[in-house]
Amino acid sequence: MKNAATGNTSPTNQTDWERLRAMTDADITFDADSPQTKPGDWDNAIVSHSLSELHEKVAVRRGARGKQKSPVKAPTSIRFDPEVLEAFRATGRGWQTRMNDALKEWLREHAA
Numbered sequence: 001m002k003n004a005a006t007g008n009t010s011p012t013n014q015t016d017w018e019r020l021r022a023m024t025d026a027d028i029t030f031d032a033d034s035p036q037t038k039p040g041d042w043d044n045a046i047v048s049h050s051l052s053e054l055h056e057k058v059a060v061r062r063g064a065r066g067k068q069k070s071p072v073k074a075p076t077s078i079r080f081d082p083e084v085l086e087a088f089r090a091t092g093r094g095w096q097t098r099m100n101d102a103l104k105e106w107l108r109e110h111a112a
Contacts, residue, residue: 073100 030036088095 025036088099091098
């Protein structure tokens with residue numbers, strides 16, 4: 001069997017569906033990475049379909065993102081020493097913004 005996205009795939013389904021169907025919620029292990037949802041988590045959920053005509057309606061309901069209000073940043077690929085990345089990542093969420101601010105500060109201090 002050929003799968004365009006992943007190459008060759010097994011022609012047989014090896015999932016034990018009977019065992020899965022017999023499982024209860026108590027049989028499933030929950031952890032911090034995959035917490036059980038609560039009814040309120042779905043209050044603003046939108047069902048999306050792959051059909052193009054429905055996709056347009058869903059996109060309108062979701063609200064298209066307007067023009068970016070902050071200055072535009074240019075995406076790039078750059079290599080840093082692992083210890084530099086680890087130090088910035090260790091500061092938590094927003095580390096890329098802090099790294100950008102540190103580089104801007106260096107530019108101000110070293111302007112010609």
